[in-house]
Amino acid sequence: MPTRPACATDDTVIPLAHSLAAHDRLPSSRLEVFERTGHFPHSERPAGFTEVLLDFLHTTRPVLGDTDTFRRRLVAERPRPTPAIVPV
Numbered sequence: 001m002p003t004r005p006a007c008a009t010d011d012t013v014i015p016l017a018h019s020l021a022a023h024d025r026l027p028s029s030r031l032e033v034f035e036r037t038g039h040f041p042h043s044e045r046p047a048g049f050t051e052v053l054l055d056f057l058h059t060t061r062p063v064l065g066d067t068d069t070f071r072r073r074l075v076a077e078r079p080r081p082t083p084a085i086v087p088v
Contacts, residue, residue, distance in 0.1 A: 001063055002028060002029075002056075002060045002061070002062075002063065003026050003028075003029040003030075004029065004030045004031075004032060004052065004053075004056040004060070005019055005022060005023055005026070005029060005031050005032070006031075006032045006034065006041055006042075006049065006052060007019030007020075007031070007032070007033055007034070007041075008033070008034040008035075008037035008038055008039065008041050008044075009033060009034065009035050009036060009037065010036060010037055010038050011037070011038055011039045012038065012039065013039040014039065016033070019031065019033075030056070032052045034048060034049070
């Protein structure tokens, strides 16, 4: 699933280390880090956030599939890896 996490260096709600860890665990994700920005990059840096979002929409191929397959994957009961604790 294509993802483009956006995080910020001065976010006091979700530490940058958590975003970096998530990015490491999401195959083919494209992480965007906003410098000198807090928890709301979409409101603190609207032009930059919009640029990142539009780039993602224009350069990412959609995942092809049907609704039933996607639903089965979401509700499938399979073991999930234990999340690593990221020091803050």
